[in-house]
Amino acid sequence: MTTTTPKRRINIYLEEDLLATLDAYARIAQVSRTELLHQLLMPAKPALDQLLQKADDYFRMSEDQKFETRRQLDRLEKDVASVLDQVNQRVMDL
Numbered sequence: 001m002t003t004t005t006p007k008r009r010i011n012i013y014l015e016e017d018l019l020a021t022l023d024a025y026a027r028i029a030q031v032s033r034t035e036l037l038h039q040l041l042m043p044a045k046p047a048l049d050q051l052l053q054k055a056d057d058y059f060r061m062s063e064d065q066k067f068e069t070r071r072q073l074d075r076l077e078k079d080v081a082s083v084l085d086q087v088n089q090r091v092m093d094l
Contacts, residue, residue, distance in 0.1 A: 026036040058069060
């Protein structure tokens, strides 16, 4: 038996161009905006939860630990940007 968590209605404000892109994807996928946002965000939820935990842990660190963590994050940011650039290029090459 699958349990579902209660859902809350919220209002969000988006730039027109982002909303147009989301609406276009929702039309293609034949889903509502809500379902599309759910499909886009749920795969990222575990990583977002871990990031939130890391941020909470960060405030409990010593200054030396914070410095090392910032250094590691800078390196990670560069790696992620490189991967995103590669993905964008592959999409453009399709």
